[in-house]
Amino acid sequence: MCGIAGVFESEGASGLVASILFAIQHRGQESCGAAARDAAGRIVAHKGMGLVKQVLDEEVQARLSGTTAIGHVRYPTAGCSDEVNAQPHAIELAEGPVMAIASNGDLINYGELRARLEREGVVFKSDNDAELIGRLIALYHVRDGLTIEQAIARVQGELKGAFSTVLMYKDRLYAFRDPHGFRPFVMGHLGPEGDGEPASEGTVFASECCGFGIIGARRLREVKPGEILRLEKGRPVVSVSHAPLQPRHCVFELIYFSRPDSTIFGESVYQTRERIGACMAAKDGTLPNGDDLVVLPVPDSSNFIALGYARAKKAEFGMGLLRNHYVGRTFIKPTQASRDEGVKQKFNPLPDFFPGRRVVLIDDSIVRGTSLRKLVRMVRAAGAREIHVRIGSPKVIGRCFYGIDTPTREELIANRMSETEICDYLGADSLRWLEVDDFEGLLPGRRQDFCTACFDMDYIYPPEGFAAKTNAPVART
Ligand code: SF4
Structure with a gap:
């Protein structure tokens, strides 16, 4: 279980992200981090072991200048308990340090995809899913000449499992979610109400809307299962694509994980x-x-x-x-x-x-x-x-x-x-x-x-190496 946050074009973005992460600290207490885009256009990340108040203090927030930022709190579900697995992951492209990614969820075809990327010569710094998603997007962008959002769409179709993801690329922010909508993911807005999709400026994202009250944002809607959202300065939020499958929202989020003051999957938690x-x-x-x-x-x-x-x-x-x-x-x-x-x-x-x-x-x-x-x-x-x-x-x-x-x-x-x-x-x-x-x-x-697989073994698709009756664990490299 982890939590993600994103803020697009708002003063003090990294501070706002830190505040959202503090409100969703219950989703992960092992490590955390944030990434922001500085005045020169470089995306810089800061991560560390520990709680939000310790890792993303005021000095760090001042260093992570810029008006767009993403962040993450981690509880390890795959990969070791180590700072290398803290998020967001900054991913260097030929264009420079222009991409960073943070994600909540686990992929069941992680091993297969990682092996494929390593055969292509991709070198990993961590063993968690967010880096894999980012490197796959980077590969399709650099090797195959796809735009970033074409690459996201292709990757979204190849991943199996749960991912609620925020991705910074140059001056844009993308938010996308797996087609089953396993983990919660909401969009909100700082600023006056309007009709339709909001202006990109002041748009915020979080795993749970309990993260919005602390910064004065209001909840707009969920990022839909299978949706890709693009945020660009001076434009409204654009739903680039929406390819949902049968929803499989995690029922355990309602029972235990999420905060009672959140509304997730259209249901009030409390x-x-x-x-x-x-x-x-x-x-x-x-x-x-x-x-x-x-x-x-x-x-x-x-x-x-x-x-x-x-x-x-x-x-x-x-x-x-x-x-x-x-x-x-x-x-x-x-x-x-x-x-x-x-x-x-x-x-x-x-x-x-x-x-x-x-x-x-x-x-x-x-x-x-x-x-x-x-x-x-x-x-x-x-x-x-x-x-x-x-x-x-x-x-x-x-x-x-x-x-x-x-x-x-x-x-x-x-x-x-x-x-x-x-x-x-x-x-x-x-x-x-x-x-x-x-x-x-x-x-x-x-x-x-709703997914209830841990109670009834009704897995929508089995993970790699899964033996139906034994529920054998998946080996991770
Ligand atoms: S219901 Fe159980 S198996 Fe399904 S996503 Fe939630 S915790 Fe996992």
Whole structure:
């Protein structure tokens, strides 16, 4: 999971990009960067390991002068945890340092395309997808004489997988998205409202529209699946082409990854989570209500699911677990050791809250189960009489190949244990998940537009080397 940002023709573009990235920091905390075009027309990038506030400080923003900039926050899903894989990637062409690219998503035909490019003599500096997309575009532009947007269109048709991408080329900015629209990608505008597509000046892009409020921009619309947008000074935004396929928006973005104040894939994130909670409560009629029952989220990603559950059940909603906000998301820490340490540091029970109470503990998902087990123990030790765990997503049984770092099938607890065994392992009194079929009612008339492959193994196309039943991992060079 990563996040991207772009600003076209606005004063202090790199500062605006840094602000957007700060608002979408939840999408990646390992590294970040920005690229801007200076007065001489050179595109310069600055990247580093760490958070936006550390890497893109005021001194860096001052150096990245210019009115157009792009940026990226990274959580590694493919490729090693190293600064070489931070984005954006500046790509030198024969014309000079005139191109930079940042992308969110994973490609399933990365290995095949990289091998093809290396046979052509292309040298890579990293092992992530954005550089591959950029080098493929550069090759078709330089070798085959295509314009940049012709090259983007050809590449868009060759890539398989997820990519929401911003690309600077000379004084232009392009935004394009994979034909299935796996990852969210929105366009906004700084400045007065107008009819139709906005003037290119002041147009902004982000993975999520929660990045717009912080800079005073308003959300216009999504970059459509399969669309290529061109931004040129003095002209309106042009939709160069639009070749969509059946949408496969990532349903996990709605459940967990995206911020509740974002609207993605045409759905409000917090309202979707409230509906999930209400759906689970409606199926939980055998759990008796009462003054001693309290519904508790694992903060923060489960807050709205728990709120929806509590409202529907007419039960008390309580914030019995306090979260230390100076500890990042445990899921997006790269190693199990760092995740374990994160859980211990991250949560603390309210004193005198739990003794004698029956607790419905709501979490958004169970992946390995190790973090939730620690939380259940914590709540039990704090005095809870009963703990009923409710999970706001179906069982995770498959890997994600489209930009989310889920572990191998063997590591997923739902593949290793029965429901009873998982409940015992967690130390809970009862355990229930959302069901895959529940998405029909939660996304009325739109179920087919969403990817649920990690819950039902219905991959729209399998990745390289994929063995249908074993979900074998893809080897990366
Ligand atoms: S496999 Fe799961 S995490 Fe990956 S895109 Fe599909 S729903 Fe999202």
